[in-house]
Amino acid sequence: MTTVDQSVSGPARLAEAGEGISAEELGLAARNHGMPLEALRYDVTPAGLHYLLIHYDIPDTDGATHVLDVDGLVGTPLRLDLAALRERPRVTRRVTLECAGNGRALLEPRPVSQPWLVEAVGTAEWTGTPLAPLLRDAGVGEGAVDVVFTGADHGIERGVEQDYQRALPVAEALRDEPLLAYEMNGAPLPPQHGAPLRLIVPGWYGMAHVKWLRRITIVDRAFDGFQNSVAYRLRQRPDDPGVPVTRIEPRALVRPPGFPDFMSRVRVLRPGPVVLDGRAWSGHAPVRRVEVTTDGGATWAEAALGPAGDDFAWRRWEFPWTATPGRHTVSARATDASGRTQPDRPPWNRGGFANNLVQRVEVAVTAAD
Numbered sequence: 001m002t003t004v005d006q007s008v009s010g011p012a013r014l015a016e017a018g019e020g021i022s023a024e025e026l027g028l029a030a031r032n033h034g035m036p037l038e039a040l041r042y043d044v045t046p047a048g049l050h051y052l053l054i055h056y057d058i059p060d061t062d063g064a065t066h067v068l069d070v071d072g073l074v075g076t077p078l079r080l081d082l083a084a085l086r087e088r089p090r091v092t093r094r095v096t097l098e099c100a101g102n103g104r105a106l107l108e109p110r111p112v113s114q115p116w117l118v119e120a121v122g123t124a125e126w127t128g129t130p131l132a133p134l135l136r137d138a139g140v141g142e143g144a145v146d147v148v149f150t151g152a153d154h155g156i157e158r159g160v161e162q163d164y165q166r167a168l169p170v171a172e173a174l175r176d177e178p179l180l181a182y183e184m185n186g187a188p189l190p191p192q193h194g195a196p197l198r199l200i201v202p203g204w205y206g207m208a209h210v211k212w213l214r215r216i217t218i219v220d221r222a223f224d225g226f227q228n229s230v231a232y233r234l235r236q237r238p239d240d241p242g243v244p245v246t247r248i249e250p251r252a253l254v255r256p257p258g259f260p261d262f263m264s265r266v267r268v269l270r271p272g273p274v275v276l277d278g279r280a281w282s283g284h285a286p287v288r289r290v291e292v293t294t295d296g297g298a299t300w301a302e303a304a305l306g307p308a309g310d311d312f313a314w315r316r317w318e319f320p321w322t323a324t325p326g327r328h329t330v331s332a333r334a335t336d337a338s339g340r341t342q343p344d345r346p347p348w349n350r351g352g353f354a355n356n357l358v359q360r361v362e363v364a365v366t367a368a369d
């Protein structure tokens with residue numbers, strides 16, 4: 001990877017007041033896509049509906065020849081092909097992935113990047129082999145600090161040529177949850193989701209889940225690569241070193257009721273009893289409460305939670321409502337077992353990361369017949 005040039009590695013640009021979405025941002029939005037919110041009906045998101053972010057290109061990888069190298073500060077360097085990884089213990093984990101930039105386009109001033117609203121999320125069943133036993137087989141050396149994961153995707157970001165690389169602290173990499181995945185929803189990984197091999201880090205935002213994984217390197221220092229030290233940081237000012245983006249903040253989404261107006265996406269609903277529903281999740285701790293408002297936040301009431309499942313997968317909620325004619329703003333907010341709750345105001349930062357403000361769904365209930 002090219003050494004980071006500090007003259008081009010500062011935080012992303014902020015849009016000027018009144019500045020619209022640029023052609024470059026539209027290009028990103030055409031390559032990447034969010035999950036249609038009606039897909040909140042599924043416990044497991046179909047692969048084609050799951051949100052997608054590709055930093056550079058989808059690399060030309062071949063499962064028949066792909067190998068994973070494990071090196072650096074290890075006792076025994078390893079080289080494993082996909083067949084060898086498939087011979088290792090096999091597990092399946094249901095995990096909700098969310099892009100760290102979800103909600104970015106709703107901020108003011110708006111950070112200029114992939115213009116996500118709230119749809120950058122999805123839940124899949126990932127099958128593969130646990131990471132920690134593989135690292136123990138390689139022998140984590142004394143003094144190890146970070147575990148660096150390198151993907152096969154290569155490009156330029158803010159003037160810096162690089163392979164896509166992210167690192168986890170050794171303690172996080174040795175948790176039970178991280179997975180080297182080669183299947184998604186019971187089928188081989190699709191090319192856009194990291195085929196033939198990717199990292200899954202339950203509870204962490206999507207930037208940590210390195211796709212097209214080809215190398216794992218253990219190092220004796222905090223990794224200072226671009227994606228760790230520059231890109232994914234919570235900053236308030238250009239000269240602010242910031243803090244790293246890590247685990248997913250709690251969020252609840254409403255599955256849009258009724259049917260939509262084509263352009264505005266305002267929901268149209270007949271008057272009468274209706275059951276509002278959606279999903280809620282957090283990367284810090286399981287969701288313990290979801291509250292719903294149908295009057296723009298003037299009053300809130302607790303929703304009923306569905307059965308608890310995997311700790312790092314979303315949880316269904318339901319709320320009965322009698323829809324009356326007029327305009328309504330429907331929202332839901334989640335609270336997890338650690339006490340974290342969604343804010344009513346967006347937590348602004350220059351990268352537009354971890355913005356878990358409460359969603360607002362505009363509903364027009366028609367007049368009674």
